[in-house]
Amino acid sequence: xxxxxxxxxxxxxxVQTLFKRRPSLRQLQVAQGxxxxxxxxxxxxxxxxEDKSNGVGAVEAAMLSLSVEDESKxxxxxxxxxxLSEAAERIDPSHFAACLDEVLNEGWFHPEAQMLELINxxxxxxxxxxxxxxxxxxxxxxxxxxxxxxxxxxxxxxQKSIDFINTLPFDTLPAFVLWSSDLILTEWPRVVKVEQxxxxxxxxxxxxxxxxxxxxxPDALTLVLTNMKERPTYxxxxxxxxxxxxxxxxxxxDLSAGLFSWVQTLLPLVANECCSSHSIDLxxxxxxxxxxxxxxxRAVLLNKPxxxxxxxxxxxxxxxxxxxxFPAPSARVESTQRFEAxxxxxxxxxxxxxxxxxxxxxxxxxxxxxxxxxxxPALANExxxxxxxxxxxxxxxxxxxxxxxxxxxxxSVALLNKLVDEWKDHSLKLSSSSSDTLTVKHAxxxxxxKNEKAITESVANPSLYKEADQSCKLISRxxxxxxxxxxxxxxxxxAAGGAVVAGAAHALIYLARSKKSS
Numbered sequence: 001x002x003x004x005x006x007x008x009x010x011x012x013x014x015v016q017t018l019f020k021r022r023p024s025l026r027q028l029q030v031a032q033g034x035x036x037x038x039x040x041x042x043x044x045x046x047x048x049x050e051d052k053s054n055g056v057g058a059v060e061a062a063m064l065s066l067s068v069e070d071e072s073k074x075x076x077x078x079x080x081x082x083x084l085s086e087a088a089e090r091i092d093p094s095h096f097a098a099c100l101d102e103v104l105n106e107g108w109f110h111p112e113a114q115m116l117e118l119i120n121x122x123x124x125x126x127x128x129x130x131x132x133x134x135x136x137x138x139x140x141x142x143x144x145x146x147x148x149x150x151x152x153x154x155x156x157x158x159q160k161s162i163d164f165i166n167t168l169p170f171d172t173l174p175a176f177v178l179w180s181s182d183l184i185l186t187e188w189p190r191v192v193k194v195e196q197x198x199x200x201x202x203x204x205x206x207x208x209x210x211x212x213x214x215x216x217x218p219d220a221l222t223l224v225l226t227n228m229k230e231r232p233t234y235x236x237x238x239x240x241x242x243x244x245x246x247x248x249x250x251x252x253x254d255l256s257a258g259l260f261s262w263v264q265t266l267l268p269l270v271a272n273e274c275c276s277s278h279s280i281d282l283x284x285x286x287x288x289x290x291x292x293x294x295x296x297x298r299a300v301l302l303n304k305p306x307x308x309x310x311x312x313x314x315x316x317x318x319x320x321x322x323x324x325x326f327p328a329p330s331a332r333v334e335s336t337q338r339f340e341a342x343x344x345x346x347x348x349x350x351x352x353x354x355x356x357x358x359x360x361x362x363x364x365x366x367x368x369x370x371x372x373x374x375x376x377p378a379l380a381n382e383x384x385x386x387x388x389x390x391x392x393x394x395x396x397x398x399x400x401x402x403x404x405x406x407x408x409x410x411x412s413v414a415l416l417n418k419l420v421d422e423w424k425d426h427s428l429k430l431s432s433s434s435s436d437t438l439t440v441k442h443a444x445x446x447x448x449x450k451n452e453k454a455i456t457e458s459v460a461n462p463s464l465y466k467e468a469d470q471s472c473k474l475i476s477r478x479x480x481x482x483x484x485x486x487x488x489x490x491x492x493x494x495a496a497g498g499a500v501v502a503g504a505a506h507a508l509i510y511l512a513r514s515k516k517s518s
Contacts, residue, residue: 015514020118026027049200082166084126084129084148084149084152084204085152086124087128087129088125088126088149088152088153088154089154090125091125091153091154091157091200091389093154093156093157093160096121096157096160097156097160098158099121100117100118100121100161100164103118103164104164104167111168111169111172112172112175112176114168115165115168115172115176115209115245116167118161118164118209119202119205119206119209120205121205122204122205122208122209123202123204123205126204127204127206128313129204129439130204131203131204131207131228132182132363133187133188133203134187134188134189134238136148137241137242137245138238138241141285142245142248142282142286142289143283143285143289144287145241145245145248146245146248146249146252149207149208149211149215150211150212150215150249151454153208155438156294158212161209161212162212162215162216165209165212165213165216165217166216166217168428170217170219170220170273173213173217173220174220174221174223174224176210176213176220177210177213177214177220177221177246178224178227178228178231179223180206180207180209180213181228181234181242181243181246182233183202183203183206183232184203184206184210184242184376185234185239185242186209187203188238188239189238190236191233194236199208199279206300210246210249211249214246214249214250214253215249215250215252215253216253217253218250218253218254218257218258219257219290219308220250221246221247221249221250221261222250222259222261222308223308225264225265228243228265229265236276237275237276237278237279240266240279240282240283241282243265244266244282244283244286247262247265247286248263248286248289249267250273251289251290253357255290255297255300255301256284256304256307256312257307258286258290258299258310259287259290259301259313259349260307260310260312261315262283262286262290263312263313263314264317266283266286266287267283267317267320267321268317268320270283270320270324270335271320271323271324277334277335280335281335284335284338284339284342287342288338288341288342291342291345291346295343298345298348298393301345301349301352302348302349302352302353305349305352305353305354311350311355311359312349312350313346313349313350314359315350315359315362315363315366316362317344317454318347318350318363318366319366319370321339321343321346321347321350322367322370322379322382322383322386323370323379323423324336324339324365325339325340325343325382326376326378326379326382327379328375328376328379329376329378347386350363351363351386351389351393355393357396359395360390360393360394360397361394361396361397361400362398363390364387364390364391364397364401365400365404366383366399367384367386367387367390368387368404368406368408368411368412368415369383369411370382370383371383371384371387371408371411371414371415372408372410372411372414374410376410377432377471380411383411384411384414384415384418385418387415388418388419388422388426389413391426391430392426392429392430393429395436395439395440396439397441398439398440398443399443399444401415401443402443402446402447405446405447405450406450406454409461409464409465409468410461410464411466412468413464413471416447416468416471416472416475417467417471419471419475420471420474423478424477427478431479437479441476441479441480442477444472444475444476445476447468447472448467448469448472448473448476450465451465451466451468451469451472452469455469
């Protein structure tokens with residue numbers, strides 16, 4: 001499915017080397033004597049700032065919980081319940097900016113360590129914050145989760161953070177996405193725990209920076225989708241809420257990245273019946289948000305139908321979508337109506353302009369096969385409509401039809417009958433040039449030869465061949481009448497244009513003569 005996508009393949013060992021056990025820039029500098037004690041103290045202090053929350057405000061206290069550590073006694077005590085936004089308000093934007101500038105100046109040679117420095121900063125200021133991770137992702141709707149934690153970070157701090165991330169080499173980010181999501185998923189049951197110093201502080205800070213990285217560079221996620229699907233850490237429906245949250249963050253930066261991730265990763269889970277109704281609901285929530293959150297979503301997706309050289313909705317995934325949207329009447333489920341609602345726009349994306357001839361042939365192949373489906377009129381009708389749409393986009397698909405004609409006879413009959421009934425709607429596209437007309441005519445003549453041979457030899461289904469032959473004769477006659485119409489129309493237009501030009505010339509001559517005589 002993704003074999004043709006230039007994905008980044010990162011092994012677990014490489015991720016570990018890049019992030020898990022690499023010392024931070026500050027640790028390297030302290031070890032080298034670059035930072036003395038006074039500088040270390042300065043880097044660990046944070047001044048309070050006014051509330052400049054980036055977004056909709058604080059998440060309700062029930063969503064987050066905070067455990068406060070009494071360092072003097074060396075044990076944890078529950079002292080208060082605070083929100084992440086209250087902790088984030090303590091970040092001084094000017095101090096934050098100065099620290100990141102210092103990291104950039106002194107650590108330009110070590111981009112992975114620079115990313116860890118950003119996490120360390122957030123880790124210190126959010127050191128008292130801890131999430132009930134699984135509960136948060138399982139019990140709160142995606143519409144609320146999508147703004148966590150970005151909406152809680154002061155806007156000047158957020159802007160400086162993404163500016164900082166944008167200065168780092170892009171190759172740093174895909175590895176960071178895998179490392180950070182691996183770390184957060186250790187909070188899930190049956191996931192191997194990662195031994196890490198200050199792990200609670202690191203997870204909250206990593207969660208914040210991960211959201212920023214995904215929004216800033218969405219391809220940091222799309223390029224590692226295959227890695228995520230193959231790694232055991234991400235297996236299981238209980239991981240879906242976090243994975244979808246990650247995709248939702250990427251979609252905030254680029255709608256096509258969100259749809260690409262949904263198609264490649266989540267749609268197959270529904271098509272292969274690997275999901276519970278709760279998981280299907282979450283998967284549909286996400287794609288519904290992509291298609292409805294932005295009034296320009298249609299234009300954006302149709303103008304950018306490719307990702308990494310691959311269609312946003314390749315033919316194999318489009319077939320999955322068609323089957324899910326038009327199941328047999330007895331197989332309709334609660335989610336069917338929701339698929340029906342999103343289908344029209346996704347169909348446009350699948351058939352968007354600039355689609356390659358090979359992709360159209362593949363779409364025609366599966367649509368022709370579905371058009372002959374028995375017991376499911378809705379699916380057959382939609383598949384027939386898709387096939388005709390593909391034929392009118394590229395008449396070379398008639399050659400593909402010729403190859404598949406006999407083994408899909410019932411579908412071919414339905415398609416021929418549809419062409420006859422809707423000839424006025426499609427004739428101009430099918431005969432837009434003399435070469436297109438000849439291609440169509442050649443295919444129809446080939447169909448007629450197959451029909452005549454089958455009827456003469458009394459093969460199975462003679463009535464279908466006879467019905468097909470009647471439609472073929474009608475189409476042949478209409479094509480014959482249509483030859484020469486397009487060139488004649490062009491001649492008429494040219495003649496009309498010439499008359500207009502000639503008339504204008506005569507008018508100019510008349511005006512010139514009138515002016516001269518006066």
